[in-house]
Amino acid sequence: MYKYVLKRLLMMIPVLIGVSFLVFFILAVSPGDPARMILGEQATQESVDALRDEMGLDDPVLVRYAHYMGDVLHGDLGTSYKTKLDVLMQVLDRFPNTLILSVAGILVALVIGVPIGILSAKRQYSWVDNLTTVLGLVGVAMPNFWLGLLLVMLFSLHLGWLPSSGMGEGLVPMIKSLILPALTLGTGCAASIMRMTRSSMLEAMRQDYIDTARSKGLKESYITKYHMFKNALIPIITVIGLQFGMLLGGAALTETIFAWPGLGRFMIESIKSKDMPMVLGSAMFLAVMYSVVNLIVDILYAYADPRIKAQYKH
């Protein structure tokens, strides 16, 4: 198992090289001059040229990339063009907020998605199943930002129960400000998790060992929990892991709507101001996080299914 984890950690290296190269290249060819951005529209061409020279912007892309990666290997993700602050510190400063939001979002998704998925599998083709199927499709199809705006209209504008944006100071205000963005993020995920739980449960329910379990005189609720759900877990864990990874990296829109000071919103601001080191640093950090989540999912498989654990021994 340890060997496996180590192998997976080493496999993250090519992933990171790929991500960094792609992002670096895209940023390099995209229009706009970072030096001009930093100095502003009024700056003279001479001062812009001088800055370009100082920043090494006139070197070939590959040379710049090599320089950048050299710094990264020394743990230096560079400094922001805009704020002149250390990129890693800035990223680490914002990441906990994104993590809090993602965890809250995935919890919402789990609490809604898993029980409803189980219920609609147990009552396949009943009105409960049909209703949740429709709601699930709506949930998947509905754009996050739109749902977010609707929630703000209802709970902030009309009812005035919850703040519409920002992150509250202190535990209770923080949780209050977390509810709407977490609901917004969780709903879409809940729908995917629900659909996967349903189909995976239906698959498990058809298996012969369910007949064996029933023939023992076990109660149906017990069979559902320990025989069906435990066997249905692998695909559910997979989809939860994927969703969580997406939340970590892709909460940008929701963070922007709710002015949540997370990494996603920060990254979008950095892209807008063409703050290359910041975009690169955030992207690489998120890639690492995504890989770590995937690794955790793979390790969880081993706990959900002893057959997979047996494979890891080799």
Added chain:
Amino acid sequence: MDNILEIKDLVVRYETEDGLVKAVNSVNLALKQGASVGLVGETGAGKTTLAKSVMRLIQWPPGRIISGEILFEGKDLVSLTQEQMYNIRGKEISMIFQDPMTALNPVMTVGKQIAEVIGVHEAHLDEEGTKKKMEEMLQMVGIDPQRAEEYPHQFSGGMKQRVVIAIALACNPKLLIADEPTTALDVTIQAQVLELIRNLRDKLGTSLLLITHDLGVVAQNCEYVAIMYAGEIVEYGELRDVFHRGAHPYTKGLFDSIPKLTEKVDRLRPIEGMMPDPANLPEGCKFHPRCQYATPECGQVQPPEVDLGGGHIVRCMRYSGGKPIQSGE
């Protein structure tokens, strides 16, 4: 109570998109206390459906028991609620399933799977007692109790079937239903498993309903035989009567299609044709399209059950009032 199990006029249907599947059609079957009955028939004859009906394991949708009675010790199982069935399953009646490869939960240790049934039905046992009983069961079926913490994938097919048997017999059921317990196993393992069931029956006095399509297995293990065809029991009687004086043309066909050591045969004689689609059964006798003795009447009238004497029952138009009708052979 003479009969531990008495099935009366049982009708089971599956409602599928392809139509109404008539899996079990007014079956009558009695099982004497302590006896063992072999239920023989081709794949698709409705044997497993019949067995699952006794356990009330037919799931709706798509299947359900339409009518009939299943009397277990005089109590009609069909009229019981699912909650009442919890106390019957695993304790009074147990079932061994066809394929040991899929009959065990892959993510639960075998020890736990045996302990579950003990835990449900023997409430007086504490955790320690349940564990001890579970280990005894493993020992009884010839598995080292130390392997209780292992998962099904660490066991061979024969070992898995032993675990399934241990589960089925853990609470000393009065009736054991074995649904083709050896079909998925190697011949050498088959003999071991059957011997195991036989020994345990001798020890515990369990009645047995053995489902199989192997007449040899029936000959060695059963006192009574029921021949099932297209959802009906076409012949029933003591082993000797059915094997030596088989009356129904289908029974005869079955025996003719087995090679015999004592006769020189160039070619086996299979029964012509295929078993009808249970969603589209013929009128009258279900076997008449394949029957060499069929008369026009066979295609119209459902043959009654006729007792040929000594509980040897046959469902065929050639027998009426216990005597064969002249068929002009």
